[in-house]
Amino acid sequence: MLGKLAHVEKVLGVTNSASAAARSRLAASWRRSADKHGLDPAENRGPERIDSTHLRERQEVLETFMTVSAPRLDSLFSLVGQSGCAVLLTDDDGVVLDQRVAEADAPVFESWGLCIGADWSEEREGTNGIGTCLTEQRRVIIHRDEHFYARNTAMSCIDAPIYGPEGQIVAALDVSSARADQTEAFNRLIAAQVCQTARAIEEANFRAAYDRTRIIVAESDDAEAATLLAVDAHDLIVGATREARRVFGLAMTGALTPRPAADILGREDGPTGFEKAEHAAVVRALARSDGNVSQAARQLGIGRATLYRRMKRLGLE
Structure with a gap:
Protein backbone atom coordinates (compact mmCIF):
# COMPACT_ATOMS: atom_id res chain seq x y z
CA MET A 1 0.00 0.00 0.00
CA LEU A 2 1.23 3.50 -0.81
CA GLY A 3 2.10 5.91 1.97
CA LYS A 4 -0.41 8.72 2.48
CA LEU A 5 1.75 11.37 0.84
CA ALA A 6 2.46 9.14 -2.16
CA HIS A 7 -1.26 8.38 -2.45
CA VAL A 8 -2.15 12.07 -2.45
CA GLU A 9 0.43 12.75 -5.15
CA LYS A 10 -0.90 9.87 -7.26
CA VAL A 11 -4.52 11.04 -6.98
CA LEU A 12 -3.60 14.62 -7.85
CA GLY A 13 -1.55 13.43 -10.81
CA VAL A 14 -4.48 11.44 -12.17
CA THR A 15 -7.05 14.20 -11.60
CA ASN A 16 -4.81 16.69 -13.39
CA SER A 17 -4.46 14.40 -16.40
CA ALA A 18 -6.54 15.33 -19.41
CA SER A 19 -6.99 11.73 -20.57
CA ALA A 20 -6.95 9.51 -17.46
CA ALA A 21 -10.68 9.85 -16.76
CA ALA A 22 -11.53 8.62 -20.25
CA ARG A 23 -9.44 5.47 -19.79
CA SER A 24 -10.51 4.40 -16.32
CA ARG A 25 -13.70 4.43 -14.26
CA LEU A 26 -11.61 4.83 -11.13
CA ALA A 27 -9.82 7.84 -12.57
CA ALA A 28 -13.17 9.31 -13.60
CA SER A 29 -14.41 8.95 -10.02
CA TRP A 30 -11.25 10.55 -8.62
CA ARG A 31 -11.71 13.44 -11.01
CA ARG A 32 -15.38 13.86 -10.01
CA SER A 33 -14.27 13.92 -6.38
CA ALA A 34 -11.73 16.67 -7.02
CA ASP A 35 -13.34 18.78 -9.74
CA LYS A 36 -17.08 18.37 -9.18
CA HIS A 37 -17.11 18.01 -5.40
CA GLY A 38 -14.03 20.10 -4.61
CA LEU A 39 -12.44 17.51 -2.32
CA ASP A 40 -8.77 17.30 -1.31
CA PRO A 41 -7.32 13.77 -1.02
CA ALA A 42 -5.13 14.93 1.88
CA GLU A 43 -8.14 16.08 3.93
CA ASN A 44 -8.03 14.31 7.31
CA ARG A 45 -11.48 14.98 8.74
CA GLY A 46 -13.80 12.04 9.35
CA PRO A 47 -17.13 11.39 7.60
CA GLU A 48 -20.04 13.63 8.51
CA ARG A 49 -22.80 12.13 10.65
CA ILE A 50 -26.42 13.19 10.66
CA ASP A 51 -28.20 13.76 13.95
CA SER A 52 -30.44 11.13 15.54
CA THR A 53 -33.68 12.91 14.55
CA HIS A 54 -32.84 13.00 10.84
CA LEU A 55 -31.48 9.47 11.01
CA ARG A 56 -34.75 8.22 12.49
CA GLU A 57 -36.72 10.05 9.80
CA ARG A 58 -34.69 8.35 7.06
CA GLN A 59 -35.16 4.95 8.69
CA GLU A 60 -38.92 5.48 8.99
CA VAL A 61 -39.24 6.34 5.29
CA LEU A 62 -37.67 2.95 4.47
CA GLU A 63 -39.30 1.02 7.31
CA THR A 64 -40.65 -1.85 5.18
CA PHE A 65 -37.43 -2.04 3.21
CA MET A 66 -35.35 -2.25 6.38
CA THR A 67 -37.65 -4.89 7.85
CA VAL A 68 -37.26 -7.23 4.88
CA SER A 69 -33.53 -6.46 4.70
CA ALA A 70 -32.70 -7.28 8.32
CA PRO A 71 -32.65 -11.12 8.15
CA ARG A 72 -30.67 -11.00 4.92
CA LEU A 73 -28.10 -8.69 6.49
CA ASP A 74 -27.83 -11.20 9.33
CA SER A 75 -27.21 -14.03 6.88
CA LEU A 76 -24.54 -12.08 5.01
CA PHE A 77 -22.81 -11.11 8.25
CA SER A 78 -22.77 -14.74 9.38
CA LEU A 79 -20.65 -15.47 6.30
CA VAL A 80 -18.22 -12.54 6.45
CA GLY A 81 -18.26 -11.27 10.03
CA GLN A 82 -15.61 -13.62 11.37
CA SER A 83 -13.09 -12.40 8.79
CA GLY A 84 -13.01 -8.83 10.07
CA CYS A 85 -15.79 -7.48 7.84
CA ALA A 86 -18.76 -5.27 8.63
CA VAL A 87 -22.06 -5.23 6.73
CA LEU A 88 -23.69 -1.86 6.12
CA LEU A 89 -26.96 -0.79 4.48
CA THR A 90 -27.41 2.81 3.30
CA ASP A 91 -30.17 4.87 1.75
CA ASP A 92 -29.88 6.36 -1.73
CA ASP A 93 -27.93 9.34 -0.34
CA GLY A 94 -25.22 7.10 1.10
CA VAL A 95 -26.24 7.55 4.75
CA VAL A 96 -25.73 4.35 6.75
CA LEU A 97 -29.07 3.17 8.17
CA ASP A 98 -28.18 -0.29 9.49
CA GLN A 99 -25.04 -2.21 10.30
CA ARG A 100 -23.71 -5.59 11.40
CA VAL A 101 -20.24 -5.66 12.98
CA ALA A 102 -18.40 -7.91 15.45
CA GLU A 103 -17.97 -6.38 18.89
CA ALA A 104 -14.18 -6.70 18.70
CA ASP A 105 -14.06 -4.87 15.34
CA ALA A 106 -16.55 -2.13 16.24
CA PRO A 107 -13.97 0.41 17.53
CA VAL A 108 -11.98 0.23 14.28
CA PHE A 109 -15.03 0.77 12.08
CA GLU A 110 -16.26 3.52 14.39
CA SER A 111 -12.92 5.33 14.09
CA TRP A 112 -13.16 5.11 10.28
CA GLY A 113 -16.70 6.49 10.33
CA LEU A 114 -18.20 3.23 9.05
CA CYS A 115 -21.16 3.40 11.41
CA ILE A 116 -24.87 4.17 11.50
CA GLY A 117 -25.63 7.79 10.62
CA ALA A 118 -22.42 8.41 8.66
CA ASP A 119 -22.66 10.01 5.20
CA TRP A 120 -20.59 8.02 2.67
CA SER A 121 -21.83 9.73 -0.46
CA GLU A 122 -19.22 10.38 -3.14
CA GLU A 123 -19.95 14.07 -2.72
CA ARG A 124 -18.74 13.91 0.90
CA GLU A 125 -16.18 11.09 0.89
CA GLY A 126 -14.91 11.01 -2.67
CA THR A 127 -14.32 7.65 -4.31
CA ASN A 128 -15.49 4.92 -1.93
CA GLY A 129 -17.53 1.74 -2.18
CA ILE A 130 -20.87 3.17 -1.05
CA GLY A 131 -20.74 6.56 -2.73
CA THR A 132 -19.32 5.36 -6.04
CA CYS A 133 -21.77 2.44 -6.19
CA LEU A 134 -24.68 4.89 -5.82
CA THR A 135 -23.23 7.46 -8.23
CA GLU A 136 -22.47 4.95 -10.99
CA GLN A 137 -25.38 2.63 -10.11
CA ARG A 138 -23.29 -0.50 -10.46
CA ARG A 139 -21.46 -3.11 -8.42
CA VAL A 140 -18.04 -1.90 -7.30
CA ILE A 141 -14.99 -2.96 -5.34
CA ILE A 142 -12.89 -0.09 -4.00
CA HIS A 143 -9.74 -1.71 -2.63
CA ARG A 144 -7.49 0.27 -0.32
CA ASP A 145 -5.44 2.67 -2.52
CA GLU A 146 -8.39 3.04 -4.90
CA HIS A 147 -10.11 5.31 -2.35
CA PHE A 148 -9.89 9.04 -2.98
CA TYR A 149 -9.02 10.14 0.54
CA ALA A 150 -5.62 9.00 1.83
CA ARG A 151 -7.20 8.43 5.24
CA ASN A 152 -9.48 5.74 3.75
CA THR A 153 -6.77 3.63 2.11
CA ALA A 154 -6.61 1.08 4.94
CA MET A 155 -10.05 -0.33 4.07
CA SER A 156 -11.58 -2.44 1.31
CA CYS A 157 -15.22 -1.87 0.36
CA ILE A 158 -17.43 -4.15 -1.74
CA ASP A 159 -20.84 -2.79 -2.80
CA ALA A 160 -23.95 -3.51 -4.83
CA PRO A 161 -26.90 -1.21 -5.57
CA ILE A 162 -30.44 -2.15 -4.57
CA TYR A 163 -33.40 -0.93 -6.65
CA GLY A 164 -36.89 -0.23 -5.38
CA PRO A 165 -40.29 -1.42 -6.69
CA GLU A 166 -40.49 1.45 -9.18
CA GLY A 167 -37.02 0.89 -10.63
CA GLN A 168 -35.36 3.68 -8.67
CA ILE A 169 -32.16 3.11 -6.70
CA VAL A 170 -32.98 3.01 -2.99
CA ALA A 171 -29.87 1.72 -1.25
CA ALA A 172 -26.36 0.38 -1.35
CA LEU A 173 -25.32 -2.84 0.35
CA ASP A 174 -21.74 -2.68 1.59
CA VAL A 175 -19.22 -5.07 3.07
CA SER A 176 -16.13 -3.28 4.38
CA SER A 177 -13.01 -4.95 5.72
CA ALA A 178 -10.66 -3.92 8.50
CA ARG A 179 -8.06 -6.57 7.65
CA ALA A 180 -4.60 -5.41 6.59
CA ASP A 181 -4.10 -8.64 4.62
CA GLN A 182 -7.34 -8.40 2.64
CA THR A 183 -6.62 -9.52 -0.92
CA GLU A 184 -8.34 -8.60 -4.17
CA ALA A 185 -9.14 -12.28 -4.75
CA PHE A 186 -10.94 -12.45 -1.41
CA ASN A 187 -12.79 -9.26 -2.31
CA ARG A 188 -14.17 -10.96 -5.42
CA LEU A 189 -15.47 -13.86 -3.35
CA ILE A 190 -17.21 -11.45 -0.99
CA ALA A 191 -18.59 -9.51 -3.95
CA ALA A 192 -20.49 -12.59 -5.11
CA GLN A 193 -22.20 -12.84 -1.72
CA VAL A 194 -22.95 -9.11 -1.66
CA CYS A 195 -24.61 -9.29 -5.08
CA GLN A 196 -26.65 -12.33 -4.08
CA THR A 197 -27.83 -10.63 -0.89
CA ALA A 198 -28.67 -7.39 -2.71
CA ARG A 199 -30.79 -9.36 -5.15
CA ALA A 200 -32.56 -11.18 -2.31
CA ILE A 201 -33.37 -7.88 -0.59
CA GLU A 202 -34.63 -6.36 -3.83
CA GLU A 203 -36.89 -9.36 -4.49
CA ALA A 204 -38.28 -9.42 -0.95
CA ASN A 205 -38.96 -5.69 -1.02
CA PHE A 206 -40.70 -5.95 -4.40
CA ARG A 207 -42.91 -8.80 -3.18
CA ALA A 208 -43.81 -6.79 -0.08
CA ALA A 209 -44.76 -3.80 -2.24
CA TYR A 210 -47.00 -5.96 -4.47
CA ASP A 211 -48.26 -8.42 -1.86
CA ARG A 212 -51.77 -8.47 -3.40
CA THR A 213 -50.59 -9.47 -6.88
Missing part, protein backbone atom coordinates in the same frame (compact mmCIF):
# COMPACT_ATOMS: atom_id res chain seq x y z
CA ARG A 214 -49.28 -12.56 -8.60
CA ILE A 215 -45.50 -12.45 -9.01
CA ILE A 216 -43.95 -13.84 -12.18
CA VAL A 217 -40.23 -14.64 -12.24
CA ALA A 218 -38.90 -13.92 -15.72
CA GLU A 219 -35.65 -14.85 -17.43
CA SER A 220 -32.72 -12.48 -17.89
CA ASP A 221 -29.19 -12.67 -19.21
CA ASP A 222 -28.06 -11.21 -15.88
CA ALA A 223 -28.21 -14.05 -13.38
CA GLU A 224 -27.44 -11.67 -10.50
CA ALA A 225 -30.42 -9.38 -11.13
CA ALA A 226 -33.98 -9.71 -9.81
CA THR A 227 -36.35 -10.09 -12.78
CA LEU A 228 -39.90 -9.99 -11.40
CA LEU A 229 -43.27 -8.86 -12.73
CA ALA A 230 -46.37 -8.10 -10.64
CA VAL A 231 -49.68 -9.12 -12.26
CA ASP A 232 -53.04 -8.09 -10.79
CA ALA A 233 -56.38 -9.90 -10.73
CA HIS A 234 -57.24 -8.56 -14.19
CA ASP A 235 -54.07 -10.07 -15.66
CA LEU A 236 -52.49 -6.65 -16.04
CA ILE A 237 -48.82 -6.10 -15.32
CA VAL A 238 -48.75 -3.34 -12.70
CA GLY A 239 -45.17 -3.58 -11.45
CA ALA A 240 -41.72 -4.69 -12.54
CA THR A 241 -38.25 -4.72 -11.04
CA ARG A 242 -35.45 -2.72 -12.62
CA GLU A 243 -34.12 -5.69 -14.58
CA ALA A 244 -37.61 -6.76 -15.72
CA ARG A 245 -38.18 -3.25 -17.01
CA ARG A 246 -34.99 -3.50 -19.04
CA VAL A 247 -35.77 -6.98 -20.36
CA PHE A 248 -39.32 -6.12 -21.47
CA GLY A 249 -38.66 -2.58 -22.67
CA LEU A 250 -40.74 -0.88 -19.97
CA ALA A 251 -40.18 2.55 -18.44
CA MET A 252 -37.04 2.24 -16.33
CA THR A 253 -38.41 4.23 -13.38
CA GLY A 254 -41.75 5.36 -12.02
CA ALA A 255 -45.19 3.78 -11.78
CA LEU A 256 -46.03 1.57 -14.75
CA THR A 257 -49.02 2.11 -16.99
CA PRO A 258 -50.89 -1.21 -16.57
CA ARG A 259 -50.61 -3.45 -19.61
CA PRO A 260 -52.06 -6.91 -20.31
CA ALA A 261 -49.62 -9.63 -19.33
CA ALA A 262 -50.29 -11.35 -22.65
CA ASP A 263 -49.03 -8.27 -24.48
CA ILE A 264 -45.77 -8.28 -22.53
CA LEU A 265 -45.15 -11.99 -22.19
CA GLY A 266 -46.46 -13.01 -25.60
CA ARG A 267 -49.02 -15.57 -24.50
CA GLU A 268 -52.67 -15.65 -23.44
CA ASP A 269 -53.22 -16.81 -19.89
CA GLY A 270 -56.68 -15.35 -19.27
CA PRO A 271 -59.01 -16.49 -16.48
CA THR A 272 -61.51 -19.28 -17.00
CA GLY A 273 -65.25 -18.76 -17.08
CA PHE A 274 -67.20 -16.64 -19.59
CA GLU A 275 -67.89 -13.72 -17.27
CA LYS A 276 -64.32 -13.60 -15.97
CA ALA A 277 -62.99 -13.80 -19.52
CA GLU A 278 -65.32 -11.00 -20.66
CA HIS A 279 -64.30 -8.91 -17.65
CA ALA A 280 -60.62 -9.41 -18.44
CA ALA A 281 -61.14 -8.65 -22.14
CA VAL A 282 -62.82 -5.33 -21.36
CA VAL A 283 -60.15 -4.36 -18.82
CA ARG A 284 -57.40 -5.16 -21.32
CA ALA A 285 -59.07 -3.13 -24.06
CA LEU A 286 -59.41 -0.17 -21.73
CA ALA A 287 -55.76 -0.51 -20.69
CA ARG A 288 -54.56 -0.67 -24.29
CA SER A 289 -56.54 2.48 -25.10
CA ASP A 290 -55.42 4.32 -21.93
CA GLY A 291 -59.03 4.47 -20.72
CA ASN A 292 -60.53 5.80 -23.95
CA VAL A 293 -63.90 4.01 -24.13
CA SER A 294 -64.47 4.74 -27.83
CA GLN A 295 -61.11 3.23 -28.79
CA ALA A 296 -61.69 0.24 -26.49
CA ALA A 297 -65.08 -0.37 -28.11
CA ARG A 298 -63.52 -0.37 -31.58
CA GLN A 299 -60.91 -2.89 -30.41
CA LEU A 300 -63.69 -5.16 -29.15
CA GLY A 301 -65.78 -4.73 -32.29
CA ILE A 302 -68.81 -3.34 -30.46
CA GLY A 303 -70.52 0.03 -30.13
CA ARG A 304 -69.62 2.56 -27.50
CA ALA A 305 -73.04 2.34 -25.85
CA THR A 306 -72.81 -1.46 -25.77
CA LEU A 307 -69.42 -1.25 -24.07
CA TYR A 308 -70.81 1.13 -21.46
CA ARG A 309 -73.62 -1.34 -20.69
CA ARG A 310 -71.13 -4.19 -20.35
CA MET A 311 -68.86 -2.10 -18.16
CA LYS A 312 -71.81 -1.35 -15.88
CA ARG A 313 -72.81 -5.01 -15.71
CA LEU A 314 -69.23 -6.03 -14.97
CA GLY A 315 -68.80 -3.38 -12.28
CA LEU A 316 -66.28 -1.35 -14.26
CA GLU A 317 -67.97 2.03 -14.13
Whole structure:
Protein backbone atom coordinates (compact mmCIF):
# COMPACT_ATOMS: atom_id res chain seq x y z
CA MET A 1 0.00 0.00 0.00
CA LEU A 2 1.23 3.50 -0.81
CA GLY A 3 2.10 5.91 1.97
CA LYS A 4 -0.41 8.72 2.48
CA LEU A 5 1.75 11.37 0.84
CA ALA A 6 2.46 9.14 -2.16
CA HIS A 7 -1.26 8.38 -2.45
CA VAL A 8 -2.15 12.07 -2.45
CA GLU A 9 0.43 12.75 -5.15
CA LYS A 10 -0.90 9.87 -7.26
CA VAL A 11 -4.52 11.04 -6.98
CA LEU A 12 -3.60 14.62 -7.85
CA GLY A 13 -1.55 13.43 -10.81
CA VAL A 14 -4.48 11.44 -12.17
CA THR A 15 -7.05 14.20 -11.60
CA ASN A 16 -4.81 16.69 -13.39
CA SER A 17 -4.46 14.40 -16.40
CA ALA A 18 -6.54 15.33 -19.41
CA SER A 19 -6.99 11.73 -20.57
CA ALA A 20 -6.95 9.51 -17.46
CA ALA A 21 -10.68 9.85 -16.76
CA ALA A 22 -11.53 8.62 -20.25
CA ARG A 23 -9.44 5.47 -19.79
CA SER A 24 -10.51 4.40 -16.32
CA ARG A 25 -13.70 4.43 -14.26
CA LEU A 26 -11.61 4.83 -11.13
CA ALA A 27 -9.82 7.84 -12.57
CA ALA A 28 -13.17 9.31 -13.60
CA SER A 29 -14.41 8.95 -10.02
CA TRP A 30 -11.25 10.55 -8.62
CA ARG A 31 -11.71 13.44 -11.01
CA ARG A 32 -15.38 13.86 -10.01
CA SER A 33 -14.27 13.92 -6.38
CA ALA A 34 -11.73 16.67 -7.02
CA ASP A 35 -13.34 18.78 -9.74
CA LYS A 36 -17.08 18.37 -9.18
CA HIS A 37 -17.11 18.01 -5.40
CA GLY A 38 -14.03 20.10 -4.61
CA LEU A 39 -12.44 17.51 -2.32
CA ASP A 40 -8.77 17.30 -1.31
CA PRO A 41 -7.32 13.77 -1.02
CA ALA A 42 -5.13 14.93 1.88
CA GLU A 43 -8.14 16.08 3.93
CA ASN A 44 -8.03 14.31 7.31
CA ARG A 45 -11.48 14.98 8.74
CA GLY A 46 -13.80 12.04 9.35
CA PRO A 47 -17.13 11.39 7.60
CA GLU A 48 -20.04 13.63 8.51
CA ARG A 49 -22.80 12.13 10.65
CA ILE A 50 -26.42 13.19 10.66
CA ASP A 51 -28.20 13.76 13.95
CA SER A 52 -30.44 11.13 15.54
CA THR A 53 -33.68 12.91 14.55
CA HIS A 54 -32.84 13.00 10.84
CA LEU A 55 -31.48 9.47 11.01
CA ARG A 56 -34.75 8.22 12.49
CA GLU A 57 -36.72 10.05 9.80
CA ARG A 58 -34.69 8.35 7.06
CA GLN A 59 -35.16 4.95 8.69
CA GLU A 60 -38.92 5.48 8.99
CA VAL A 61 -39.24 6.34 5.29
CA LEU A 62 -37.67 2.95 4.47
CA GLU A 63 -39.30 1.02 7.31
CA THR A 64 -40.65 -1.85 5.18
CA PHE A 65 -37.43 -2.04 3.21
CA MET A 66 -35.35 -2.25 6.38
CA THR A 67 -37.65 -4.89 7.85
CA VAL A 68 -37.26 -7.23 4.88
CA SER A 69 -33.53 -6.46 4.70
CA ALA A 70 -32.70 -7.28 8.32
CA PRO A 71 -32.65 -11.12 8.15
CA ARG A 72 -30.67 -11.00 4.92
CA LEU A 73 -28.10 -8.69 6.49
CA ASP A 74 -27.83 -11.20 9.33
CA SER A 75 -27.21 -14.03 6.88
CA LEU A 76 -24.54 -12.08 5.01
CA PHE A 77 -22.81 -11.11 8.25
CA SER A 78 -22.77 -14.74 9.38
CA LEU A 79 -20.65 -15.47 6.30
CA VAL A 80 -18.22 -12.54 6.45
CA GLY A 81 -18.26 -11.27 10.03
CA GLN A 82 -15.61 -13.62 11.37
CA SER A 83 -13.09 -12.40 8.79
CA GLY A 84 -13.01 -8.83 10.07
CA CYS A 85 -15.79 -7.48 7.84
CA ALA A 86 -18.76 -5.27 8.63
CA VAL A 87 -22.06 -5.23 6.73
CA LEU A 88 -23.69 -1.86 6.12
CA LEU A 89 -26.96 -0.79 4.48
CA THR A 90 -27.41 2.81 3.30
CA ASP A 91 -30.17 4.87 1.75
CA ASP A 92 -29.88 6.36 -1.73
CA ASP A 93 -27.93 9.34 -0.34
CA GLY A 94 -25.22 7.10 1.10
CA VAL A 95 -26.24 7.55 4.75
CA VAL A 96 -25.73 4.35 6.75
CA LEU A 97 -29.07 3.17 8.17
CA ASP A 98 -28.18 -0.29 9.49
CA GLN A 99 -25.04 -2.21 10.30
CA ARG A 100 -23.71 -5.59 11.40
CA VAL A 101 -20.24 -5.66 12.98
CA ALA A 102 -18.40 -7.91 15.45
CA GLU A 103 -17.97 -6.38 18.89
CA ALA A 104 -14.18 -6.70 18.70
CA ASP A 105 -14.06 -4.87 15.34
CA ALA A 106 -16.55 -2.13 16.24
CA PRO A 107 -13.97 0.41 17.53
CA VAL A 108 -11.98 0.23 14.28
CA PHE A 109 -15.03 0.77 12.08
CA GLU A 110 -16.26 3.52 14.39
CA SER A 111 -12.92 5.33 14.09
CA TRP A 112 -13.16 5.11 10.28
CA GLY A 113 -16.70 6.49 10.33
CA LEU A 114 -18.20 3.23 9.05
CA CYS A 115 -21.16 3.40 11.41
CA ILE A 116 -24.87 4.17 11.50
CA GLY A 117 -25.63 7.79 10.62
CA ALA A 118 -22.42 8.41 8.66
CA ASP A 119 -22.66 10.01 5.20
CA TRP A 120 -20.59 8.02 2.67
CA SER A 121 -21.83 9.73 -0.46
CA GLU A 122 -19.22 10.38 -3.14
CA GLU A 123 -19.95 14.07 -2.72
CA ARG A 124 -18.74 13.91 0.90
CA GLU A 125 -16.18 11.09 0.89
CA GLY A 126 -14.91 11.01 -2.67
CA THR A 127 -14.32 7.65 -4.31
CA ASN A 128 -15.49 4.92 -1.93
CA GLY A 129 -17.53 1.74 -2.18
CA ILE A 130 -20.87 3.17 -1.05
CA GLY A 131 -20.74 6.56 -2.73
CA THR A 132 -19.32 5.36 -6.04
CA CYS A 133 -21.77 2.44 -6.19
CA LEU A 134 -24.68 4.89 -5.82
CA THR A 135 -23.23 7.46 -8.23
CA GLU A 136 -22.47 4.95 -10.99
CA GLN A 137 -25.38 2.63 -10.11
CA ARG A 138 -23.29 -0.50 -10.46
CA ARG A 139 -21.46 -3.11 -8.42
CA VAL A 140 -18.04 -1.90 -7.30
CA ILE A 141 -14.99 -2.96 -5.34
CA ILE A 142 -12.89 -0.09 -4.00
CA HIS A 143 -9.74 -1.71 -2.63
CA ARG A 144 -7.49 0.27 -0.32
CA ASP A 145 -5.44 2.67 -2.52
CA GLU A 146 -8.39 3.04 -4.90
CA HIS A 147 -10.11 5.31 -2.35
CA PHE A 148 -9.89 9.04 -2.98
CA TYR A 149 -9.02 10.14 0.54
CA ALA A 150 -5.62 9.00 1.83
CA ARG A 151 -7.20 8.43 5.24
CA ASN A 152 -9.48 5.74 3.75
CA THR A 153 -6.77 3.63 2.11
CA ALA A 154 -6.61 1.08 4.94
CA MET A 155 -10.05 -0.33 4.07
CA SER A 156 -11.58 -2.44 1.31
CA CYS A 157 -15.22 -1.87 0.36
CA ILE A 158 -17.43 -4.15 -1.74
CA ASP A 159 -20.84 -2.79 -2.80
CA ALA A 160 -23.95 -3.51 -4.83
CA PRO A 161 -26.90 -1.21 -5.57
CA ILE A 162 -30.44 -2.15 -4.57
CA TYR A 163 -33.40 -0.93 -6.65
CA GLY A 164 -36.89 -0.23 -5.38
CA PRO A 165 -40.29 -1.42 -6.69
CA GLU A 166 -40.49 1.45 -9.18
CA GLY A 167 -37.02 0.89 -10.63
CA GLN A 168 -35.36 3.68 -8.67
CA ILE A 169 -32.16 3.11 -6.70
CA VAL A 170 -32.98 3.01 -2.99
CA ALA A 171 -29.87 1.72 -1.25
CA ALA A 172 -26.36 0.38 -1.35
CA LEU A 173 -25.32 -2.84 0.35
CA ASP A 174 -21.74 -2.68 1.59
CA VAL A 175 -19.22 -5.07 3.07
CA SER A 176 -16.13 -3.28 4.38
CA SER A 177 -13.01 -4.95 5.72
CA ALA A 178 -10.66 -3.92 8.50
CA ARG A 179 -8.06 -6.57 7.65
CA ALA A 180 -4.60 -5.41 6.59
CA ASP A 181 -4.10 -8.64 4.62
CA GLN A 182 -7.34 -8.40 2.64
CA THR A 183 -6.62 -9.52 -0.92
CA GLU A 184 -8.34 -8.60 -4.17
CA ALA A 185 -9.14 -12.28 -4.75
CA PHE A 186 -10.94 -12.45 -1.41
CA ASN A 187 -12.79 -9.26 -2.31
CA ARG A 188 -14.17 -10.96 -5.42
CA LEU A 189 -15.47 -13.86 -3.35
CA ILE A 190 -17.21 -11.45 -0.99
CA ALA A 191 -18.59 -9.51 -3.95
CA ALA A 192 -20.49 -12.59 -5.11
CA GLN A 193 -22.20 -12.84 -1.72
CA VAL A 194 -22.95 -9.11 -1.66
CA CYS A 195 -24.61 -9.29 -5.08
CA GLN A 196 -26.65 -12.33 -4.08
CA THR A 197 -27.83 -10.63 -0.89
CA ALA A 198 -28.67 -7.39 -2.71
CA ARG A 199 -30.79 -9.36 -5.15
CA ALA A 200 -32.56 -11.18 -2.31
CA ILE A 201 -33.37 -7.88 -0.59
CA GLU A 202 -34.63 -6.36 -3.83
CA GLU A 203 -36.89 -9.36 -4.49
CA ALA A 204 -38.28 -9.42 -0.95
CA ASN A 205 -38.96 -5.69 -1.02
CA PHE A 206 -40.70 -5.95 -4.40
CA ARG A 207 -42.91 -8.80 -3.18
CA ALA A 208 -43.81 -6.79 -0.08
CA ALA A 209 -44.76 -3.80 -2.24
CA TYR A 210 -47.00 -5.96 -4.47
CA ASP A 211 -48.26 -8.42 -1.86
CA ARG A 212 -51.77 -8.47 -3.40
CA THR A 213 -50.59 -9.47 -6.88
CA ARG A 214 -49.28 -12.56 -8.60
CA ILE A 215 -45.50 -12.45 -9.01
CA ILE A 216 -43.95 -13.84 -12.18
CA VAL A 217 -40.23 -14.64 -12.24
CA ALA A 218 -38.90 -13.92 -15.72
CA GLU A 219 -35.65 -14.85 -17.43
CA SER A 220 -32.72 -12.48 -17.89
CA ASP A 221 -29.19 -12.67 -19.21
CA ASP A 222 -28.06 -11.21 -15.88
CA ALA A 223 -28.21 -14.05 -13.38
CA GLU A 224 -27.44 -11.67 -10.50
CA ALA A 225 -30.42 -9.38 -11.13
CA ALA A 226 -33.98 -9.71 -9.81
CA THR A 227 -36.35 -10.09 -12.78
CA LEU A 228 -39.90 -9.99 -11.40
CA LEU A 229 -43.27 -8.86 -12.73
CA ALA A 230 -46.37 -8.10 -10.64
CA VAL A 231 -49.68 -9.12 -12.26
CA ASP A 232 -53.04 -8.09 -10.79
CA ALA A 233 -56.38 -9.90 -10.73
CA HIS A 234 -57.24 -8.56 -14.19
CA ASP A 235 -54.07 -10.07 -15.66
CA LEU A 236 -52.49 -6.65 -16.04
CA ILE A 237 -48.82 -6.10 -15.32
CA VAL A 238 -48.75 -3.34 -12.70
CA GLY A 239 -45.17 -3.58 -11.45
CA ALA A 240 -41.72 -4.69 -12.54
CA THR A 241 -38.25 -4.72 -11.04
CA ARG A 242 -35.45 -2.72 -12.62
CA GLU A 243 -34.12 -5.69 -14.58
CA ALA A 244 -37.61 -6.76 -15.72
CA ARG A 245 -38.18 -3.25 -17.01
CA ARG A 246 -34.99 -3.50 -19.04
CA VAL A 247 -35.77 -6.98 -20.36
CA PHE A 248 -39.32 -6.12 -21.47
CA GLY A 249 -38.66 -2.58 -22.67
CA LEU A 250 -40.74 -0.88 -19.97
CA ALA A 251 -40.18 2.55 -18.44
CA MET A 252 -37.04 2.24 -16.33
CA THR A 253 -38.41 4.23 -13.38
CA GLY A 254 -41.75 5.36 -12.02
CA ALA A 255 -45.19 3.78 -11.78
CA LEU A 256 -46.03 1.57 -14.75
CA THR A 257 -49.02 2.11 -16.99
CA PRO A 258 -50.89 -1.21 -16.57
CA ARG A 259 -50.61 -3.45 -19.61
CA PRO A 260 -52.06 -6.91 -20.31
CA ALA A 261 -49.62 -9.63 -19.33
CA ALA A 262 -50.29 -11.35 -22.65
CA ASP A 263 -49.03 -8.27 -24.48
CA ILE A 264 -45.77 -8.28 -22.53
CA LEU A 265 -45.15 -11.99 -22.19
CA GLY A 266 -46.46 -13.01 -25.60
CA ARG A 267 -49.02 -15.57 -24.50
CA GLU A 268 -52.67 -15.65 -23.44
CA ASP A 269 -53.22 -16.81 -19.89
CA GLY A 270 -56.68 -15.35 -19.27
CA PRO A 271 -59.01 -16.49 -16.48
CA THR A 272 -61.51 -19.28 -17.00
CA GLY A 273 -65.25 -18.76 -17.08
CA PHE A 274 -67.20 -16.64 -19.59
CA GLU A 275 -67.89 -13.72 -17.27
CA LYS A 276 -64.32 -13.60 -15.97
CA ALA A 277 -62.99 -13.80 -19.52
CA GLU A 278 -65.32 -11.00 -20.66
CA HIS A 279 -64.30 -8.91 -17.65
CA ALA A 280 -60.62 -9.41 -18.44
CA ALA A 281 -61.14 -8.65 -22.14
CA VAL A 282 -62.82 -5.33 -21.36
CA VAL A 283 -60.15 -4.36 -18.82
CA ARG A 284 -57.40 -5.16 -21.32
CA ALA A 285 -59.07 -3.13 -24.06
CA LEU A 286 -59.41 -0.17 -21.73
CA ALA A 287 -55.76 -0.51 -20.69
CA ARG A 288 -54.56 -0.67 -24.29
CA SER A 289 -56.54 2.48 -25.10
CA ASP A 290 -55.42 4.32 -21.93
CA GLY A 291 -59.03 4.47 -20.72
CA ASN A 292 -60.53 5.80 -23.95
CA VAL A 293 -63.90 4.01 -24.13
CA SER A 294 -64.47 4.74 -27.83
CA GLN A 295 -61.11 3.23 -28.79
CA ALA A 296 -61.69 0.24 -26.49
CA ALA A 297 -65.08 -0.37 -28.11
CA ARG A 298 -63.52 -0.37 -31.58
CA GLN A 299 -60.91 -2.89 -30.41
CA LEU A 300 -63.69 -5.16 -29.15
CA GLY A 301 -65.78 -4.73 -32.29
CA ILE A 302 -68.81 -3.34 -30.46
CA GLY A 303 -70.52 0.03 -30.13
CA ARG A 304 -69.62 2.56 -27.50
CA ALA A 305 -73.04 2.34 -25.85
CA THR A 306 -72.81 -1.46 -25.77
CA LEU A 307 -69.42 -1.25 -24.07
CA TYR A 308 -70.81 1.13 -21.46
CA ARG A 309 -73.62 -1.34 -20.69
CA ARG A 310 -71.13 -4.19 -20.35
CA MET A 311 -68.86 -2.10 -18.16
CA LYS A 312 -71.81 -1.35 -15.88
CA ARG A 313 -72.81 -5.01 -15.71
CA LEU A 314 -69.23 -6.03 -14.97
CA GLY A 315 -68.80 -3.38 -12.28
CA LEU A 316 -66.28 -1.35 -14.26
CA GLU A 317 -67.97 2.03 -14.13
